[in-house]
Amino acid sequence: MEKYGVLPPPEGIRTYAGSRRALVSACAVGFAFSANYTNHAPLVGVLSREFTFNQTLAGLLTTGIFLTHAAMQVPGGHLVDKIGSRRVMIAALAVVAAGNFAIAFSSAYWLLLSWKIFTGIGTGTCFVAGARYINEALAGPRVHFAQGLYGGSILLGSGFVILALPRVSGAIGWRGAFIVTAALATAAWILWLAAPAPGEQRAHAAGRFRGMLLEPQLWLLGLVQMASFGLAIVVGAWIIALLGQKLGLPAAQAGMIGSLVLLLGILTRPIGGIAVKRAGVRRLLVASLLLNATGCFVLASGSNGLAPAIAAVVLLGCGCGLPYAALFTRAATLFPGRAAAAMGLVNMLGICMILAGAPLVGRLADWTGNFRSSFLALGIFSIFTCAASFLIHSDESAPSV
Numbered sequence: 001m002e003k004y005g006v007l008p009p010p011e012g013i014r015t016y017a018g019s020r021r022a023l024v025s026a027c028a029v030g031f032a033f034s035a036n037y038t039n040h041a042p043l044v045g046v047l048s049r050e051f052t053f054n055q056t057l058a059g060l061l062t063t064g065i066f067l068t069h070a071a072m073q074v075p076g077g078h079l080v081d082k083i084g085s086r087r088v089m090i091a092a093l094a095v096v097a098a099g100n101f102a103i104a105f106s107s108a109y110w111l112l113l114s115w116k117i118f119t120g121i122g123t124g125t126c127f128v129a130g131a132r133y134i135n136e137a138l139a140g141p142r143v144h145f146a147q148g149l150y151g152g153s154i155l156l157g158s159g160f161v162i163l164a165l166p167r168v169s170g171a172i173g174w175r176g177a178f179i180v181t182a183a184l185a186t187a188a189w190i191l192w193l194a195a196p197a198p199g200e201q202r203a204h205a206a207g208r209f210r211g212m213l214l215e216p217q218l219w220l221l222g223l224v225q226m227a228s229f230g231l232a233i234v235v236g237a238w239i240i241a242l243l244g245q246k247l248g249l250p251a252a253q254a255g256m257i258g259s260l261v262l263l264l265g266i267l268t269r270p271i272g273g274i275a276v277k278r279a280g281v282r283r284l285l286v287a288s289l290l291l292n293a294t295g296c297f298v299l300a301s302g303s304n305g306l307a308p309a310i311a312a313v314v315l316l317g318c319g320c321g322l323p324y325a326a327l328f329t330r331a332a333t334l335f336p337g338r339a340a341a342a343m344g345l346v347n348m349l350g351i352c353m354i355l356a357g358a359p360l361v362g363r364l365a366d367w368t369g370n371f372r373s374s375f376l377a378l379g380i381f382s383i384f385t386c387a388a389s390f391l392i393h394s395d396e397s398a399p400s401v
Helices: 016-038 041-051 055-071 073-083 085-104 109-137 143-193 209-213 216-247 251-258 265-279 281-300 306-321 324-334 336-368 372-389
Strands: none
Touching (some): 073 336, 109 324, 216 324, 265 281, 281 324, 324 336
């Protein structure tokens, strides 16, 4: 464990049972807070009828939560580094639960939007607190795999509510559906209270905060996060429209195929955590980005076959999921004294891709009349990022800061 710059964890975590409790607690939190990324999406129809708003305003509900989610990555991480992941997570989960309860009792659209923005403060802080907790509580040879499982739980939570909430809403109404997601956050909060303490960490010089923000290696990792997680969300937002336009598929069938971009990440994020130990950070990132570029180019090609489209989606699902663990464990290793803030910076850049990339893809499609140019541009961006990733240091030791 000396390689990772930490002391051995306390006895409660050193045992297999203690490690399992720590991992289960973190993954439960990841599932619970990530449900808020998309819990409004399957309810937009009933909400728009209830409060009389259009599709543009519906889209702002997603923008609202991701804006504050992104904005809290670095300051939330800084807070975690200062006072500890467990204490910050307790407060952040309370914000998520409170935001959902408030949404359930909202009486106007502006209240829905305001509480989604408020909830994003909690989800953004939860992410960096959980990522840092994994690195503290499970430091050692299995930290990459554990970080991958945490990332997989986040995708599972955001995907699960899309499947489950329409059925819940049909049974107990949309207000009841938001109470269910509030209950998920509350249950995770209770479980977190019993999570093992991450243990005493070796004191690290935190270094200057400005130096961390300007570190080129972190920005390179953030660029890869843009071309992996950010790309997955952007592709997921438009893949149904592309498959419908290109292959004439009905929305339900296109949605089943397109969902693989995200759903495969539930498996490929942990697999990437295993692979990085054998391949190394830089090799894994290069290979993943080449998969993404190939998938985008296939979708941008003139081929109208269903099999190539499915293959392209699978390539994207793999390429977008594999880098996750490597990116965040590497960021923490670079700045062990500011691990949560460093991981937050990397994730914030990925979210910026979502906020800017989704509307730009749509604008380019409107301009050219099809999505081929949009996916060609995404493929070129992946190739550019792949070339830039050769500048990422292959040595996993932390630099002096």
